[in-house]
Amino acid sequence: MSTTPLPGDASHDPVTKAGDDQAGRFAAHPNGRARPLSPHLQIWRWHVTMLASILNRMTGAALSVGSVLIALWLLALAFGPDSYATFTGWMGSPLGLLVWFGLTLALFLHFAGGVRHLIWDAAVGLAPKTADALSWASIIFGIVGTVVFWAVLFASGRVVL
Incomplete structure (x- = not known):
């Protein structure tokens, strides 16, 4: 069994730790991984x-x-x-x-x-x-x-x- 961390694993990936995210781009899930938030109206131009x-x-x-x-x-x-x-x-x-x-x-x-x-x-x-x-x-x-x-x-x- 591999111990390689999965992408977005908050415990091993310092870039995507939900607690360190200042822009609010990630959310901590119950399994401990930080997953990116889905873009919504913040990035879409109204038309x-x-x-x-x-x-x-x-x-x-x-x-x-x-x-x-x-x-x-x-x-x-x-x-x-x-x-x-x-x-x-x-x-x-x-x-x-x-x-x-x-x-x-x-x-x-x-x-x-x-x-x-x-x-x-x-x-x-x-x-x-x-x-x-x-x-x-x-x-x-x-x-x-x-x-x-x-x-x-x-x-x-x-x-x-």
């Missing part, structure tokens, strides 16, 4: 495709919460006029409308992100400048689509404050 990816994940989670609200709406409808009136009273309030606006924004952003991914799955638009343009287009479409949708609702009188 729009990161934002679009993060927004797509966040909107997916928001839509999961929104599906619970849709289920509550259907339950209120099933339990009769009094339950339905209570639900629409809450969801028709300014706070409820803000929640619906946020869910609509999540829906439009997630839809646009899905279309962006379908385009990328076809191996189109993968060049950095084109990917950035597609990301901006999906974000702008999500915002503009939401505002237009709610403007139509308010203009038609279907939604009032």
Whole structure:
């Protein structure tokens, strides 16, 4: 059996001792070895495709919460006029409308992100400048689509404050 220390072994390698690391690049593991930390946002330059990816994940989670609200709406409808009136009273309030606006924004952003991914799955638009343009287009479409949708609702009188 060899007694040669493994790379990154904190007990034998003076360069990678977790206690001696002043830059915070290494972490001591339970086995005593110092392992490098995975680079994260400290080294990555922020760009729009990161934002679009993060927004797509966040909107997916928001839509999961929104599906619970849709289920509550259907339950209120099933339990009769009094339950339905209570639900629409809450969801028709300014706070409820803000929640619906946020869910609509999540829906439009997630839809646009899905279309962006379908385009990328076809191996189109993968060049950095084109990917950035597609990301901006999906974000702008999500915002503009939401505002237009709610403007139509308010203009038609279907939604009032």
